Amino acid sequence: MSETKILIVDDELELAESMVDLLEFEGYASELVGTGEDALIWLETKIPDLVILDIKLPGIDGIEVLQRIKKNHPDLPVVIVSASSQRGTRELARKLGADEVLLKPFDEDFLLSAIRHLIDKE
Amino acid sequence: MRPIRDWSIKRKLSLIVILSCSLAALLAFLMFIIYEKEVIKKEMASGLLIQAEIMCSLCEAPLEFNVPKDACDILEKLGKDKRIIAARLYIREDREIFALYDRALTEGESINSPIQDFKPEIVEDLKELVKTPVYNIPPLDHEDHDYRFSRDYIQVSKLFDYSDGSSIHKGKMEIICDLTELNRRLINIIFITILVLIVSLTLAYLLAMRLMRMITEPVLLLSRTAEGISNQGNYSIRAQSQGNDEIGQLIHVFNDMLDQIQERDTALIKAREELEDRVERRTAELHEANEELVQANEKLMELDRMKSVFVSQASHDLRTPLTTIKLNLDNLMRGVGGGLTDKQQHVLDRAQGAVNRLTNLINDVLDLNRIESGRMILEKTETPFDTLVKNVVKENQSAADQKKITLQKVIQDDSYKIKVDAGKMERIVGELIGNAIKYTPENGRVIINLTRNDNHRLVLSITDTGIGMSAQDRLRIWERFYRTAESQKCAIGSGLGLSIVKELVEMHEGSLAVESELGKGSTFTLNLPIQPK
Numbered sequence: 001m002s003e004t005k006i007l008i009v010d011d012e013l014e015l016a017e018s019m020v021d022l023l024e025f026e027g028y029a030s031e032l033v034g035t036g037e038d039a040l041i042w043l044e045t046k047i048p049d050l051v052i053l054d055i056k057l058p059g060i061d062g063i064e065v066l067q068r069i070k071k072n073h074p075d076l077p078v079v080i081v082s083a084s085s086q087r088g089t090r091e092l093a094r095k096l097g098a099d100e101v102l103l104k105p106f107d108e109d110f111l112l113s114a115i116r117h118l119i120d121k122e
Numbered sequence: 123m124r125p126i127r128d129w130s131i132k133r134k135l136s137l138i139v140i141l142s143c144s145l146a147a148l149l150a151f152l153m154f155i156i157y158e159k160e161v162i163k164k165e166m167a168s169g170l171l172i173q174a175e176i177m178c179s180l181c182e183a184p185l186e187f188n189v190p191k192d193a194c195d196i197l198e199k200l201g202k203d204k205r206i207i208a209a210r211l212y213i214r215e216d217r218e219i220f221a222l223y224d225r226a227l228t229e230g231e232s233i234n235s236p237i238q239d240f241k242p243e244i245v246e247d248l249k250e251l252v253k254t255p256v257y258n259i260p261p262l263d264h265e266d267h268d269y270r271f272s273r274d275y276i277q278v279s280k281l282f283d284y285s286d287g288s289s290i291h292k293g294k295m296e297i298i299c300d301l302t303e304l305n306r307r308l309i310n311i312i313f314i315t316i317l318v319l320i321v322s323l324t325l326a327y328l329l330a331m332r333l334m335r336m337i338t339e340p341v342l343l344l345s346r347t348a349e350g351i352s353n354q355g356n357y358s359i360r361a362q363s364q365g366n367d368e369i370g371q372l373i374h375v376f377n378d379m380l381d382q383i384q385e386r387d388t389a390l391i392k393a394r395e396e397l398e399d400r401v402e403r404r405t406a407e408l409h410e411a412n413e414e415l416v417q418a419n420e421k422l423m424e425l426d427r428m429k430s431v432f433v434s435q436a437s438h439d440l441r442t443p444l445t446t447i448k449l450n451l452d453n454l455m456r457g458v459g460g461g462l463t464d465k466q467q468h469v470l471d472r473a474q475g476a477v478n479r480l481t482n483l484i485n486d487v488l489d490l491n492r493i494e495s496g497r498m499i500l501e502k503t504e505t506p507f508d509t510l511v512k513n514v515v516k517e518n519q520s521a522a523d524q525k526k527i528t529l530q531k532v533i534q535d536d537s538y539k540i541k542v543d544a545g546k547m548e549r550i551v552g553e554l555i556g557n558a559i560k561y562t563p564e565n566g567r568v569i570i571n572l573t574r575n576d577n578h579r580l581v582l583s584i585t586d587t588g589i590g591m592s593a594q595d596r597l598r599i600w601e602r603f604y605r606t607a608e609s610q611k612c613a614i615g616s617g618l619g620l621s622i623v624k625e626l627v628e629m630h631e632g633s634l635a636v637e638s639e640l641g642k643g644s645t646f647t648l649n650l651p652i653q654p655k
Contacts, residue, residue, distance in 0.1 A: 012442050018449035025458040083441035105445035105481050108452040 004119055006030040007048040009039040009065065010081070011057055019052065022108060028115070036060030040068060047073060049119055052111075053098075055082040055089060063092060070097040077118035081106065132331075132338045139330040143323055151315045159308055166276060166299065167269040173200065174280035174295045181211055185220065185284040185293065193221030200297065201225060207275065208259075208298040213284075216261045216294055261296055275301050340369040344376060357384035433491045437484045444484070448477045479614065486618040490602065493625045500543040500629055507538035507547075507580055507650075511572055514551045518559060525564045529555075532571040538580055540652050546626045553623045554584045554646050560613045562588035562643070578652045585645040590638045599636065600624045608640070 006023055010016040011034045023030045031048070033039045036057045051069060055062035062080065069076055080093045083104040090101045100114040126134070177197060184192035197209045200223055209223040262268050262279040269278040279296040340363075347361040357380055363373040451474050454462065462470070492498040515531055522529045558568045566587040575581050591599065595606040603617040627634045631651050638644035 012446065015442060015446040015449065018446050018453060021453050021458050022449060022456070025453065025456060081445075083438050083445070104441040105448045105477070108449060108456070 003029045004050075005046075005048045006050045006052060006115070007039065007042060008032050008052045009034075009036065009057065009062070010052070010054040011035065012054070019111075022111075023115075026112060034058075036062065036065045039065055043069065043072070047076065049077075050115060051076060051078045053078055053080055055080060055084060055093065063089075063096065066093060066096050066098060079111070079114055079118070081111075130338075131341060132334055135334050135337065136327065136330060139334075140323060140327055143326045144319075147319050147322065151319060154315070155308065155312060158311060162304060162307070163271060163276070166304065167278060170206075170269065170276065170278040170297050170299055171280060173203075173206075174278055174297050175282075177209065177211075177297070178280055178282040178293070178295045181221065181293075181295070182284055185211075185213070186287055188286065190221050194223065197221055197223035203299075205300050205303055206297055207300045208296075210261070210296045212261055212294040212296070213291065215292070220293070259298060261294060271301070273301070274305075275299060337369065340364055340373065344369070344373055348376070351380070357387050427495075430491055430495045433487060437488045437491075440480075440484055444477065444480060448474075448481070451477060479616075483616050483618070486616055486622060489622050490618060490625070493622070493629075498625075498629065500546060502541045502543050504539055505542050505544045505547065507540050507542070507582075508533050508572060510544065510547060511551055511570065511582065514548055514555055515570060517552065518555050521556070522559050522568065525559065525562070525566070527559055527562055527564070528567045529559075530567065530569045532569065532573075534573050538572065538574065538652075540580060540650060542630055542650070547630070550623050550626055550648065551582065553619045554582075554648065557619065558584050558586040558588065558644075558646070560615070561609055562586045566643075574652070575649075580648075580650045580652055582648040582650075583645055584648075585643065587643040590640045590642050590644050592640050596636055596638055 004027075006028050008016050008019055008023075008030055010019075010032075013032075013034065016032050016034075020030050020032060031042070033042050036059050039051075039053075040060070053062050053065060053069075057065070062082075066078055066080070069078055074097070077099045078097070079100045079102065080090070080098040081102045081104055082090060082093070084090070090103070093101050099118050102110060102114070126137075129137075177200065180196045181193045184190065184196065193211055197211065200206045200209045206223075207225045210219055211221040212218065213220040259277065262270055262277060269276060276299045277296060278299070279294055281292060281294050283290050284293050285291070344361050347359060351357060351359050360377050360380060361373045363370045363377070451470055453459070455467070455470050455474070489498070511533065512531065515529055519529060555568065555570065562568060568587075569583075569585045571581075571583045571585070573581050589608045589612055591606050591608065598604050599606065599620050601617075602621045605615060605617040609615065624634050627648060627650075633649045635647045635649070636644060637647070
């Protein structure tokens with residue numbers, strides 16, 4: 001079985017890289033894209049095991065990316081990380097099929113357990 | 123008929139004039155009549171006495187020679203005076219009539235006199251002549267001469283001495299004169315006087331009426347002026363004075379009074395205008411101030427909204443770097459990049475604690491912001507409150523254990539099901555129990571008592587043996603960021619927890635109260651309706 005691959009979509013490079021560090025340490029391979037457009041392009045050629053998606057993105061926002069992913073790959077698990085304290089946004093994400101929604105700042109353990117749970121399910 | 127006090131002055135004055143004139147004239151007239159009557163009587167009496175005296179001397183010869191018929195002839199001459207109705211010559215102490223003249227005997231008339239019991243003797247020679255008893259008027263009883271008035275006649279008598287040739291005797295001559303003439307004269311006088319009185323009173327009345335205008339005209343003028351002023355409210359009208367009598371003075375005084383009234387009226391109008399001006403000015407000022415207030419309020423509301431947006435935005439923007447810090451700290455702790463020394467672990471622990479506090483602070487600020495802007499929404503579900511409390515106590519057990527604090531639950535009934543936002547309620551109860559543990563020194567005690575009061579409300583009281591607070595602090599602990607001096611020494615905190623809890627409790631239509639004594643401990647009591655509206 002090949003290495004589990006996680007796609008991180010976040011324009012905050014520092015945060016994204018911290019997540020890459022964590023995931024690498026925990027044995028997950030991850031790749032990083034900074035915009036919604038890049039994510040969609042990336043997804044045209046490859047399919048990851050899981051996507052970590054920020055909602056606030058330059059250009060195409062996280063909600064739209066989520067919609068596209070769920071349209072093209074309904075079974076691909078998506079973990080939303082959002083800084084938005086607005087309940088509505090998070091609820092919308094859940095409604096559109098997000099498997100987990102985390103509010104920044106989240107606990108590493110929450111993220112890891114969510115990932116493990118979603119990947120093991122497959 | 124109207125009472126006299128309601129009469130017009132003119133009428134009253136007329137009455138006065140007529141009454142006083144009539145009285146004066148009547149008195150004068152009466153005096154005149156009385157006086158005139160007396161004078162006429164006196165004159166008449168003295169005239170008759172002279173005639174009687176003449177008759178006496180004329181009758182001396184017939185008496186001396188005892189010829190009564192001659193004496194009668196002499197007396198008859200008196201009949202030429204139409205007023206004289208009888209004459210008598212008495213002799214022998216008035217007992218016998220020597221001679222007489224009587225108009226009744228000559229003309230068949232008789233004088234009207236009261237019948238009296240008087241029957242004198244008559245000398246023999248005359249008995250033939252005198253047949254009818256007409257001598258019923260007795261002679262006057264007196265020494266010398268006298269007269270007497272009765273209603274219809276005057277009786278005059280004169281004493282005299284006569285000789286019958288041998289001796290001297292006393293005789294008496296009497297003349298009776300009719301008063302009808304005199305009375306008629308008096309009646310005429312009375313009649314004429316009454317006529318004159320009526321004419322003069324009428325003239326006096328007419329004159330008075332004319333003259334009274336001098337008095338009533340100015341009074342009427344004054345009255346009309348006053349009426350005009352009263353009707354028009356125009357105090358510049360003045361009454362015209364036509365003289366300097368009492369009414370003239372009254373008009374002067376009236377005009378003076380009008381001057382004063384006009385002065386006051388003018389002052390009053392001026393004051394009123396000033397007042398109106400002032401009111402208008404003040405109203406305008408108030409309006410302006412109000413406008414400013416409205417604008418200020420709008421500005422404040424706008425600022426408040428901007429603050430809300432800013433807080434929301436700022437918190438949001440804080441979250442991302444905070445997440446990065448947290449992740450990196452966690453990564454290091456986890457061993458990303460190699461193992462850590464105990465000291466390094468300790469340093470990272472401190473940083474992690476600070477990050478957690480910062481995260482909580484941001485969440486608290488955001489919650490408050492949400493409550494203030496009305497965006498906090500409750501998701502109420504039927505919740506077993508006793509279970510909720512037990513769970514929260516369980517969560518706090520380890521914190522209590524660390525400080526060797528006894529957590530004691532007293533839950534009297536298990537069926538406390540109420541409709542609340544369970545998440546918010548957990549936060550409320552958690553904050554209260556957490557605070558109790560936080561501010562209670564080691565080996566202390568926290569009692570959690572859940573019961574139901576008579577008004578169908580849940581009462582959760584959390585009593586600790588902690589640091590407590592002063593009465594002043596007790597009033598202020600609900601304020602944002604407020605922390606008592608003791609709590610600051612005791613533990614770290616933002617001072618937002620109780621503010622949020624109180625707001626959340628009130629959103630649930632509940633109430634939160636505190637009893638406390640500095641150094642002894644506090645009791646926070648949460649009161650919730652079992653069936654909220």
